[in-house]
Amino acid sequence: MPVLVMKFGGTSVATLDRIKRAAKRVSREVANGNDVIVVVSAMSGETNKLVGYVNETSPMFDAREYDAIVSSGENVTAGLMALTLQEMDIPARSWQGWQVPLKTSSAHGAARIDDIPTTNINDKFGEGMKVAVVAGFQGLSNEGRITTLGRGGSDTTAVAFAAAFDAIRCDIYTDVDGVYTTDPRITDKARKLEKVSFEEMLELASLGAKVLQTRSVELAMRFKVKLRVLSSFEEYDPNAGTLICAEEDIVENNAVSGVAASRDEAKMTLVSVADRPGIAAAIFGPLAEGGVNVDMIIQNISEEGRTDMTFSCPVDQVARAEAALAAAKERGDVNFEALVSDKNVAKISLVGIGMRSQSGVAAKMFKTLSDEGINIKVIATSEIKVSVLVDRKYTELAVQALHDAFELEKA
Amino acid sequence: MPVLVMKFGGTSVATLDRIKRAAKRVSREVANGNDVIVVVSAMSGETNKLVGYVNETSPMFDAREYDAIVSSGENVTAGLMALTLQEMDIPARSWQGWQVPLKTSSAHGAARIDDIPTTNINDKFGEGMKVAVVAGFQGLSNEGRITTLGRGGSDTTAVAFAAAFDAIRCDIYTDVDGVYTTDPRITDKARKLEKVSFEEMLELASLGAKVLQTRSVELAMRFKVKLRVLSSFEEYDPNAGTLICAEEDIVENNAVSGVAASRDEAKMTLVSVADRPGIAAAIFGPLAEGGVNVDMIIQNISEEGRTDMTFSCPVDQVARAEAALAAAKERGDVNFEALVSDKNVAKISLVGIGMRSQSGVAAKMFKTLSDEGINIKVIATSEIKVSVLVDRKYTELAVQALHDAFELEKA
Numbered sequence: 048m049p050v051l052v053m054k055f056g057g058t059s060v061a062t063l064d065r066i067k068r069a070a071k072r073v074s075r076e077v078a079n080g081n082d083v084i085v086v087v088s089a090m091s092g093e094t095n096k097l098v099g100y101v102n103e104t105s106p107m108f109d110a111r112e113y114d115a116i117v118s119s120g121e122n123v124t125a126g127l128m129a130l131t132l133q134e135m136d137i138p139a140r141s142w143q144g145w146q147v148p149l150k151t152s153s154a155h156g157a158a159r160i161d162d163i164p165t166t167n168i169n170d171k172f173g174e175g176m177k178v179a180v181v182a183g184f185q186g187l188s189n190e191g192r193i194t195t196l197g198r199g200g201s202d203t204t205a206v207a208f209a210a211a212f213d214a215i216r217c218d219i220y221t222d223v224d225g226v227y228t229t230d231p232r233i234t235d236k237a238r239k240l241e242k243v244s245f246e247e248m249l250e251l252a253s254l255g256a257k258v259l260q261t262r263s264v265e266l267a268m269r270f271k272v273k274l275r276v277l278s279s280f281e282e283y284d285p286n287a288g289t290l291i292c293a294e295e296d297i298v299e300n301n302a303v304s305g306v307a308a309s310r311d312e313a314k315m316t317l318v319s320v321a322d323r324p325g326i327a328a329a330i331f332g333p334l335a336e337g338g339v340n341v342d343m344i345i346q347n348i349s350e351e352g353r354t355d356m357t358f359s360c361p362v363d364q365v366a367r368a369e370a371a372l373a374a375a376k377e378r379g380d381v382n383f384e385a386l387v388s389d390k391n392v393a394k395i396s397l398v399g400i401g402m403r404s405q406s407g408v409a410a411k412m413f414k415t416l417s418d419e420g421i422n423i424k425v426i427a428t429s430e431i432k433v434s435v436l437v438d439r440k441y442t443e444l445a446v447q448a449l450h451d452a453f454e455l456e457k458a
Numbered sequence: 459m460p461v462l463v464m465k466f467g468g469t470s471v472a473t474l475d476r477i478k479r480a481a482k483r484v485s486r487e488v489a490n491g492n493d494v495i496v497v498v499s500a501m502s503g504e505t506n507k508l509v510g511y512v513n514e515t516s517p518m519f520d521a522r523e524y525d526a527i528v529s530s531g532e533n534v535t536a537g538l539m540a541l542t543l544q545e546m547d548i549p550a551r552s553w554q555g556w557q558v559p560l561k562t563s564s565a566h567g568a569a570r571i572d573d574i575p576t577t578n579i580n581d582k583f584g585e586g587m588k589v590a591v592v593a594g595f596q597g598l599s600n601e602g603r604i605t606t607l608g609r610g611g612s613d614t615t616a617v618a619f620a621a622a623f624d625a626i627r628c629d630i631y632t633d634v635d636g637v638y639t640t641d642p643r644i645t646d647k648a649r650k651l652e653k654v655s656f657e658e659m660l661e662l663a664s665l666g667a668k669v670l671q672t673r674s675v676e677l678a679m680r681f682k683v684k685l686r687v688l689s690s691f692e693e694y695d696p697n698a699g700t701l702i703c704a705e706e707d708i709v710e711n712n713a714v715s716g717v718a719a720s721r722d723e724a725k726m727t728l729v730s731v732a733d734r735p736g737i738a739a740a741i742f743g744p745l746a747e748g749g750v751n752v753d754m755i756i757q758n759i760s761e762e763g764r765t766d767m768t769f770s771c772p773v774d775q776v777a778r779a780e781a782a783l784a785a786a787k788e789r790g791d792v793n794f795e796a797l798v799s800d801k802n803v804a805k806i807s808l809v810g811i812g813m814r815s816q817s818g819v820a821a822k823m824f825k826t827l828s829d830e831g832i833n834i835k836v837i838a839t840s841e842i843k844v845s846v847l848v849d850r851k852y853t854e855l856a857v858q859a860l861h862d863a864f865e866l867e868k869a
Contacts, residue, residue: 063514097534103474105541112544115552116537119530123508126527130516133523141526145556146602191557 051081052217054183054205057091059220059279060124069220069279070131077137077177084212086183086205087128089120110155114195121182129180139178140171144185144193151186151194158186158194163211181208199260206263210270217274219259224278225289226251226258228455229306233446236456240304244294247304250398250432267291300401302408303453308446309394313362314424314436319384322354329381330356337371339364343427343434357425359436362390392424393442396434397449409433415452421445462492463628465594465616468502470631470690471535480631480690481542488548488588495623497594497616498539500531521566525606532593540591550589551582555596555604562597562605569597569605574622592619610671617674621681628685630670635689636700637662637669639866640717644857647867651715655705658715661809661843678702711812713819714864719857720805724773725835725847730795733765740792741767748782750775754838754845768836770847773801803835804853807845808860820844826863832856
């Protein structure tokens with residue numbers, strides 16, 4: 048029998064009534080002839096409450112105890128979902144991570160999934176069970192301790208189950224009804240995408256479209272899991288939401304699929320760095336060790352053996368970056384005249400797999416921004432993305448102008 | 459190193475501050491040179507909240523899902539207690555039931571403990587861990603599912619760990635400071651007992667002194683675990699609370715240790731039953747099958763081949779008892795003229811192992827009640843107990859009079 052994975056996030060299971068609504072969606076898929084694996088998050092608010100307890104008790108907490116504590120919210124929802132389905136006469140039972148067992152690395156708080164044996168659950172499907180309800184976000188380490196996959200980890204749980212059980216699709220039910228051409232709060236012209244490729248979704252997810260955990264998209268791409276994002280608050284519609292799928296499943300592409308904006312960026316420039324082989328490693332090695340997530344990197348042309356090096360990072364990591372670079376200078380590993388930090392920038396990105404075959408996207412982007420009087424501070428490009436840093440105050444204006452220029456409101 | 463078991467009930471871990479207070483008590487016992495096993499309940503209110511969710515979702519719930527859900531509260535407290543101890547620089551970690559694993563029968567909601575392997579925890583004690591924090595109330599069935607031991611089951615968890623680890627003592631921290639000669643709300647002459655025997659505690663526990671779960675006392679008696687009940691809200695005192703121990707550890711006994719009162723009793727009389735061999739089985743078989751907990755049984759003398767049969771049971775089981783007996787009469791299994799139910803009775807009991815060697819306790823009890831004008835409806839005795847049923851309105855008066863007559867305020 049085909050297996051379908053359905054994942055319900057915290058807002059979709061926030062109350063007993065909402066759990067019942069979610070269960071009705073599950074029952075429809077069972078009636079359609081599927082065996083269903085339901086992955087649930089904690090009731091919304093629960094995980095935050097537990098994280099609050101942990102932080103108040105022990106600011107530098109033991110991550111193993113953190114995981115044992117915060118994973119309990121998902122266990123409650125899994126049991127309640129199983130009971131709700133049973134009340135609807137659907138044979139169902141719950142599984143906690145260690146019962147599957149969903150085996151992970153021992154990196155508590157951010158564990159990687161190693162293996163999902165299918166025997167236990169498939170045996171029950173064989174005995175007539177129709178729905179396996181799985182507590183998301185959690186797993187079991189080799190040491191026999193509970194691990195968690197990081198915030199949003201239930202998305203990754205769902206995709207991993209879909210891969211392990213060779214599911215026909217993985218439906219992610221959330222509080223938005225799909226992936227949009229841009230943030231609908233910025234422009235009401237934002238249009239829901241019917242389909243988007245894994246590659247585009249990865250860029251969008253990491254650029255601030257917080258619909259899906261980035262790792263879950265990576266995993267779906269690797270194992271070719273058809274992912275669908277849809278709202279648990281809309282009426283049932285078999286074609287609802289946005290399908291995230293392989294490029295070959297998308298017949299025709301616009302050059303640009305979406306505009307993403309990320310506000311919490313900072314730009315840092317090392318002025319007059321000695322330009323010698325190994326200088327990039329000397330700069331970015333210490334930053335990586337210091338836990339700074341460097342995003343864009345630009346090296347200007349060299350003059351008289353010296354150059355300027357600019358990079359961007361999340362704004363809350365500026366202090367960390369400054370400390371790491373000051374220490375490197377102190378040790379004599381790197382020599383620069385000054386470090387200039389600009390904490391008032393935003394990153395605006397155009398994303399689209401169609402860019403590969405259609406030229407002129409970047410040029411049109413720059414002209415559009417220029418026409419609006421928006422100065423571009425840094426440019427970076429990849430095969431399917433053009434990103435620029437601009438003053439943060441221009442975020443909305445830039446997104447609206449680009450959305451219009453590329454006519455993203457049209458399918 | 460000696461192992462001490464300390465159990466903290468829901469009110470003792472109701473907030474992060476209280477968990478900290480409890481952890482301080484644990485730290486003192488560690489400083490005294492003990493390895494400590496701490497058994498925790500859920501933060502007070504949590505289990506009720508989860509039980510509420512289950513009942514609302516599914517009135518005739520699957521007990522396996524019930525157990526998976528309601529056991530999560532203890533997991534949270536266990537992790538928080540471990541973190542709190544770590545913050546005090548005490549090496550500690552948490553164990554959930556399945557991690558020990560605490561193996562139980564598959565009677566979900568009321569599972570019996572089969573085995574507690576000591577290897578995992580002892581290995582960690584060997585590596586320098588000082589405190590194992592165990593989530594109470596829960597275990598693991600042979601089918602790999604989470605079980606619970608019934609309400610108050612954390613007491614039983616604690617005693618079972620004390621037995622398995624051959625602990626020097628099992629301290630039950632609760633919101634009362636010990637076992638009293640009677641309910642202090644009925645008479646302010648009630649005196650805290652320094653020591654009480656397992657047998658007496660069993661009678662007191664089952665008679666309504668709700669300090670300890672009855673099963674935990676049975677288990678302590680079987681494995682000769684020294685149990686101490688004490689308050690987590692009083693200043694630290696190594697001799698606090700009441701010690702529940704074997705009879706031979708109590709040097710001298712009063713004839714009577716305590717007076718217990720149980721209000722929610724009913725008396726039922728089958729009038730004019732045919733008195734023939736097998737008649738008791740014909741009556742009490744159907745009652746047992748109907749789920750009626752029959753307590754006292756009195757058969758009056760027989761006249762002309764007929765007799766009256768009286769028994770007592772909890773008042774909320776009267777309807778069930780009437781239905782079971784009506785059905786038995788219908789089937790012709792038992793023949794009686796009438797069934798008279800009296801729902802307005804209370805059971806007053808004197809308990810004391812000294813009764814075995816000191817006569818006249820029952821006679822003195824009857825005279826005391828008679829002097830107060832209290833009519834006795836039913837009498838039942840065991841080796842260490844005399845119980846009577848009286849009108850419920852006399853409960854307080856009877857307890858006060860007996861407490862005075864036997865001078866229980868004196869040690």
